[in-house]
Amino acid sequence: MSLPVSPLAPERLPDLPPIAGVRFASAETGMRYKNRKDLLLAAFDPGTTVAGVFTQNVVCGHPVTWCRQILPGGRARALVVNAGNANVFRGAEGDRAVRTEAEATASALGCAPEEVFVASTGVIGMKLDAELIARHLPELAGRLDPAAMADAARTIVTTDTFPKAAVRSVEIDGRTVTVAGICKGSGMIAPNMATMLAFLFTDAAVAPATLQAMLQAAADRSFNCVTVDSDTSTSDTLLCFATGKAGNPPIEADHGPFADALAELCTDLAIQVAKDGEGAQKLITVTVEGAADDRSARRLAMAVADSPLVKTAVAGEDANWGRVAMALGKVGLPIELGALTIAFGGIAVAKDGGAVADLDEAPVERHLKGRDVRIDVSVGSGPGRARVWTCDLTHGYIDINGSYRS
Amino acid sequence: MSLPVSPLAPERLPDLPPIAGVRFASAETGMRYKNRKDLLLAAFDPGTTVAGVFTQNVVCGHPVTWCRQILPGGRARALVVNAGNANVFRGAEGDRAVRTEAEATASALGCAPEEVFVASTGVIGMKLDAELIARHLPELAGRLDPAAMADAARTIVTTDTFPKAAVRSVEIDGRTVTVAGICKGSGMIAPNMATMLAFLFTDAAVAPATLQAMLQAAADRSFNCVTVDSDTSTSDTLLCFATGKAGNPPIEADHGPFADALAELCTDLAIQVAKDGEGAQKLITVTVEGAADDRSARRLAMAVADSPLVKTAVAGEDANWGRVAMALGKVGLPIELGALTIAFGGIAVAKDGGAVADLDEAPVERHLKGRDVRIDVSVGSGPGRARVWTCDLTHGYIDINGSYRS
Numbered sequence: 025m026s027l028p029v030s031p032l033a034p035e036r037l038p039d040l041p042p043i044a045g046v047r048f049a050s051a052e053t054g055m056r057y058k059n060r061k062d063l064l065l066a067a068f069d070p071g072t073t074v075a076g077v078f079t080q081n082v083v084c085g086h087p088v089t090w091c092r093q094i095l096p097g098g099r100a101r102a103l104v105v106n107a108g109n110a111n112v113f114r115g116a117e118g119d120r121a122v123r124t125e126a127e128a129t130a131s132a133l134g135c136a137p138e139e140v141f142v143a144s145t146g147v148i149g150m151k152l153d154a155e156l157i158a159r160h161l162p163e164l165a166g167r168l169d170p171a172a173m174a175d176a177a178r179t180i181v182t183t184d185t186f187p188k189a190a191v192r193s194v195e196i197d198g199r200t201v202t203v204a205g206i207c208k209g210s211g212m213i214a215p216n217m218a219t220m221l222a223f224l225f226t227d228a229a230v231a232p233a234t235l236q237a238m239l240q241a242a243a244d245r246s247f248n249c250v251t252v253d254s255d256t257s258t259s260d261t262l263l264c265f266a267t268g269k270a271g272n273p274p275i276e277a278d279h280g281p282f283a284d285a286l287a288e289l290c291t292d293l294a295i296q297v298a299k300d301g302e303g304a305q306k307l308i309t310v311t312v313e314g315a316a317d318d319r320s321a322r323r324l325a326m327a328v329a330d331s332p333l334v335k336t337a338v339a340g341e342d343a344n345w346g347r348v349a350m351a352l353g354k355v356g357l358p359i360e361l362g363a364l365t366i367a368f369g370g371i372a373v374a375k376d377g378g379a380v381a382d383l384d385e386a387p388v389e390r391h392l393k394g395r396d397v398r399i400d401v402s403v404g405s406g407p408g409r410a411r412v413w414t415c416d417l418t419h420g421y422i423d424i425n426g427s428y429r430s
Numbered sequence: 431m432s433l434p435v436s437p438l439a440p441e442r443l444p445d446l447p448p449i450a451g452v453r454f455a456s457a458e459t460g461m462r463y464k465n466r467k468d469l470l471l472a473a474f475d476p477g478t479t480v481a482g483v484f485t486q487n488v489v490c491g492h493p494v495t496w497c498r499q500i501l502p503g504g505r506a507r508a509l510v511v512n513a514g515n516a517n518v519f520r521g522a523e524g525d526r527a528v529r530t531e532a533e534a535t536a537s538a539l540g541c542a543p544e545e546v547f548v549a550s551t552g553v554i555g556m557k558l559d560a561e562l563i564a565r566h567l568p569e570l571a572g573r574l575d576p577a578a579m580a581d582a583a584r585t586i587v588t589t590d591t592f593p594k595a596a597v598r599s600v601e602i603d604g605r606t607v608t609v610a611g612i613c614k615g616s617g618m619i620a621p622n623m624a625t626m627l628a629f630l631f632t633d634a635a636v637a638p639a640t641l642q643a644m645l646q647a648a649a650d651r652s653f654n655c656v657t658v659d660s661d662t663s664t665s666d667t668l669l670c671f672a673t674g675k676a677g678n679p680p681i682e683a684d685h686g687p688f689a690d691a692l693a694e695l696c697t698d699l700a701i702q703v704a705k706d707g708e709g710a711q712k713l714i715t716v717t718v719e720g721a722a723d724d725r726s727a728r729r730l731a732m733a734v735a736d737s738p739l740v741k742t743a744v745a746g747e748d749a750n751w752g753r754v755a756m757a758l759g760k761v762g763l764p765i766e767l768g769a770l771t772i773a774f775g776g777i778a779v780a781k782d783g784g785a786v787a788d789l790d791e792a793p794v795e796r797h798l799k800g801r802d803v804r805i806d807v808s809v810g811s812g813p814g815r816a817r818v819w820t821c822d823l824t825h826g827y828i829d830i831n832g833s834y835r836s
Binding site for chain 2: 080081082083084110112113114115117118147148149150151211212214253254255256257258330331332333336337339340342344345346347349350351352353354355356357358359361362364374376377378379417418419421422425426
């Protein structure tokens with residue numbers, strides 16, 4: 025099935041500058057897709073540090089298990105990613121497949137298998153042909169290219185209708201450091217630690233524990249605030265590789281500007297995932313304020329963003345704020361009903377526990393006809409705030425998911 | 431919009447015998463729907479006891495607030511139900527509207543307003559014209575009919591494609607007592623105490639506290655085990671009225687056969703709700719066994735039943751058990767992965783932490799082509815079990831909910 029490109033897609037991929045110490049190569053294995061690349065090798069110079077956050081799904085992919093196991097080493101020399109088969113729920117055979125990939129990569133690049141991170145995305149439960157992947161790796165290792173990041177972004181997609189990438193730069197002690205990231209994700213998106221697959225590359229020098237803390241904080245504000253369908257993937261993987269080639273003094277404690285750049289980059293990518301949500305015609309940004317704390321605010325915002333009735337109403341360009349109130353209420357958290365305000369596109373449609381009297385619906389309707397729908401909610405007078413992103417629920421989602429596997 | 435009748439609909443309503451002490455009348459107010467009845471009055475003889483369970487949504491309808499307030503009285507003389515406007519989130523005006531309905535009914539029937547139960551279903555947040563309802567009540571009170579229960583079942587529907595009713599009888603001390611119920615519900619179905627609207631009528635004599643305990647237990651096994659879209663209505667109301675006309679010695683402690691009849695009746699109605707889930711083409715029954723306790727089993731089963739990816743896979747007749755594993759895993763409860771078994775239509779497709787080798791997929795595919803899909807899961811060796819019902823997720827759901835309000 026060939027999908028039309030999301031109407032929310034950016035016009036083009038951003039220019040992706042080479043990151044010193046990082047090289048890419050992609051290949052077409054034919055494993056599942058025809059006429060497109062589906063296998064990515066990224067190689068990192070010696071000294072590269074790494075941080076990662078992974079799915080909290082109890083049923084997690086074999087590559088996730090492997091990455092968790094080697095992450096404490098804090099060092100990375102390679103990343104191998106295949107698209108089309110997620111290598112999940114295959115028992116001992118699934119673990120062996122990851123080991124095969126790591127060993128073939130280590131042998132091709134002259135590093136240890138424990139320095140090779142592995143990620144897989146696609147159908148759950150099917151046998152992964154790791155030997156096929158292993159046969160491609162020496163050839164890939166022979167043509168690694170620092171300029172091939174855009175190609176890498178195109179290689180890792182599955183039901184995505186556009187490749188996703190973003191870049192940020194920041195000054196550290198007079199040195200410009202750059203962080204670039206690629207990402208894929210479109211369905212089975214309710215990340216509970218990270219999104220489906222996102223890989224960040226930076227030339228900054230960062231100690232692994234510090235990188236881990238900053239990456240985790242960035243994920244909490246970005247990937248953990250996006251949902252397409254409330255279904256949490258078994259393979260969510262966010263990895264950040266830091267080569268240290270920028271020459272900055274190594275970052276060994278939380279660094280505000282670098283942490284901000286990382287969070288902005290992750291937010292940019294997370295919003296791209298929502299914009300490419302399966303069947304998406306509109307991006308929906310939900311904000312909640314006045315909750316008891318930020319965590320409560322996020323639960324309320326996610327309940328709105330996950331509600332099929334809210335999402336179909338937005339698809340139908342219907343300012344059905346009653347469904348927003350329903351979604352907030354079903355969470356079970358206390359809400360000051362008399363203070364509840366719901367706005368579409370900045371225009372209050374309900375406040376003080378009831379509909380706004382004599383509302384001019386025309387500007388609300390105009391807002392809902394656009395591609396970028398904002399739902400802002402105030403639930404009381406507490407300090408808790410959250411912002412999350414999702415997309416509308418349309419026939420496209422049914423088309424894609426009624427026939428994905430077959 | 432006129433909806434095609436669900437292919438899962440029963441051939442016809444069951445015969446609904448009169449329940450001694452209960453009379454019905456329905457009218458067409460024209461408030462929202464054209465050319466159909468939308469207002470129901472049920473009247474009960476003096477001495478009728480009542481029990482009820484209601485939505486746990488924090489944003490609850492004004493009628494729910496009223497019913498909760500009068501329920502401790504334990505006595506009922508009337509029930510007023512309107513379809514098309516749920517009377518939710520209207521502040522003091524919404525409470526006044528319920529009061530107007532109760533007082534008009536009390537005046538027409540010669541009882542106290544606090545003996546009049548009220549329920550409303552339909553759009554959230556719109557002003558209810560209670561005066562219009564009040565004007566119809568005297569006329570309705572003048573033509574109450576014990577034989578009009580089927581008509582009542584047709585009056586209370588909204589997006590339902592068929593009316594729902596069921597009957598059970600049981601012997602108590604040599605007397606036959608009958609329980610009959612009518613119900614509506616199709617979308618915004620993830621009841622958290624009861625379904626959208628269900629009203630049960632019995633000629634048994636039952637003390638209010640005993641009736642309440644048995645009704646709650648029945649709801650837990652039936653309405654609380656059905657989901658269409660994970661969205662919990664603001665107006666879920668289950669009421670049971672017992673007239674005592676059967677002449678049995680009053681039931682004053684949990685009565686096994688009567689409790690069983692009540693639970694069976696509720697289960698019958700709950701399954702009808704799943705069969706009429708918006709856009710439903712298939713009924714899905716999910717069972718989970720081997721969980722730590724029944725509550726955990728229900729959470730796991732509901733995660734499968736609520737997963738848009740599982741529901742679209744069933745719509746596409748795709749035995750995508752990987753999505754079932756994903757849905758189980760996202761709950762976060764411990765699962766013995768090595769013991770996990772997933773079966774479609776009784777045929778194991780995954781076990782012992784991986785796909786069944788050399789599976790003959792033909793009988794699985796045949797099962798999925800049917801209307802009645804069974805997904806049975808075993809997650810370990812614990813004593814917890816649950817069975818829940820839902821429907822598949824199809825284009826019909828999007829059609830209905832993208833344009834319901836407008």
